[in-house]
Amino acid sequence: MKILITGTASANGYLEEVLNYSKMDYTYGELGDVNEQIQVILFQWPEELVRWSYPSSTILDELEQQILTLKKRCKLVGIIHNLKPHVYKGINHDRLFNLVNDNLDDFVHFGNFSKSYFETLYPNANHVYLNHSLYRNTLPKFKMDEARKELKVKEDKKIIIVPGKVRTKKEQALIFKAARILKSKGVHLVVLRMKKELISDNFKGYYMLKKIFNFSKMNKVWFNYKTRDLNTTFFSERLSNRSLALWLSASNAVWIARDNILNSGVFYLSLTYGKPILGPNSGNINEHLVNVNGVVFNSTESEHLKGSFDDLISVMNNWKAKNLEQYEPENIAIQFDQLLIDSCQT
Numbered sequence: 001m002k003i004l005i006t007g008t009a010s011a012n013g014y015l016e017e018v019l020n021y022s023k024m025d026y027t028y029g030e031l032g033d034v035n036e037q038i039q040v041i042l043f044q045w046p047e048e049l050v051r052w053s054y055p056s057s058t059i060l061d062e063l064e065q066q067i068l069t070l071k072k073r074c075k076l077v078g079i080i081h082n083l084k085p086h087v088y089k090g091i092n093h094d095r096l097f098n099l100v101n102d103n104l105d106d107f108v109h110f111g112n113f114s115k116s117y118f119e120t121l122y123p124n125a126n127h128v129y130l131n132h133s134l135y136r137n138t139l140p141k142f143k144m145d146e147a148r149k150e151l152k153v154k155e156d157k158k159i160i161i162v163p164g165k166v167r168t169k170k171e172q173a174l175i176f177k178a179a180r181i182l183k184s185k186g187v188h189l190v191v192l193r194m195k196k197e198l199i200s201d202n203f204k205g206y207y208m209l210k211k212i213f214n215f216s217k218m219n220k221v222w223f224n225y226k227t228r229d230l231n232t233t234f235f236s237e238r239l240s241n242r243s244l245a246l247w248l249s250a251s252n253a254v255w256i257a258r259d260n261i262l263n264s265g266v267f268y269l270s271l272t273y274g275k276p277i278l279g280p281n282s283g284n285i286n287e288h289l290v291n292v293n294g295v296v297f298n299s300t301e302s303e304h305l306k307g308s309f310d311d312l313i314s315v316m317n318n319w320k321a322k323n324l325e326q327y328e329p330e331n332i333a334i335q336f337d338q339l340l341i342d343s344c345q346t
Helices: 014-019 046-050 057-071 091-102 112-121 144-151 169-184 215-226 241-250 265-272 285-292 302-314 329-345
Strands: 002-006 025-029 038-043 075-079 106-109 126-129 159-162 188-191 232-234 253-255 277-280 295-297
Touching: 014 329, 038 046, 038 329, 046 057, 046 091, 057 075, 057 091, 075 091, 075 329, 106 112, 106 329, 112 126, 112 285, 144 241, 159 241, 169 188, 169 232, 169 302, 241 265, 253 265, 253 302, 265 277, 265 285, 277 285, 277 302, 285 295, 295 302
Parallel strands: 002 025, 002 038, 038 075, 075 106, 106 126, 159 188, 159 253, 188 232, 253 277, 277 295
Antiparallel strands: none
């Protein structure tokens, strides 16, 4: 069976982990590359169809006709990463998101939360729950002492890392709150990707004032002042895979520093490296945290966060994941292959 995956191989690496063990014939490409040999078109992010740009109405009209034509001879399968567009710059991103989902024959979900959500919206489609896989082949692994030696981190230092990109001011405020809590507990927080700025460019008159004020310099000064007393290390740019792997290997635990998400690749990275995880009671992630014996936080209020970090710190030295086999890529590949076989037989 030949399957076309829209777009290109993702830096996320999830799908490649599964494809390593699949018996199907996969290729990446655009909808225009579909030929008579292709039986299934696999979508991950609808935005890939327009190369992550903002599509015009004309482009969407053409895309709609293309999808409707292909739907007559191919099965359309979508892997659901988000409840809404991953990138949003206007109503045409909504239309693109809905255009793909409206025509899917099969939805692949990473948890019961999104499965229930989309079953309500698309009751006539087939909805399947398949776990997101671990990252067994994506990143290298190091022994903790070797990683710490290379990173120049003391062996006895307690480290909690935040691997995911900090995207919003709300998440940034949560980071600062947690850093103050962890400092009082003698734990060093390492934030692997967060802009070192505190002034948003999303206010009226920003570009006019930019001609007068050096916002970049102001941001740096203010950020340094704001974080001067925090026992925290910040990285502003995306780390290389090797650097990310070193920090994962060197850490004592991982924190998913978001309070409202559907899925999180950070969860599966942490699980791959055998690190205890603290994450939110949100979306699909909550059920997986419970399934693997992770720690869940239900509120971002200071007192609750303190208790959640206490729970995480208490298991840092003897934590062991449960049900790990459910996330192994070779097991998920078998299930994924069967889904595609079943889809083509209906």
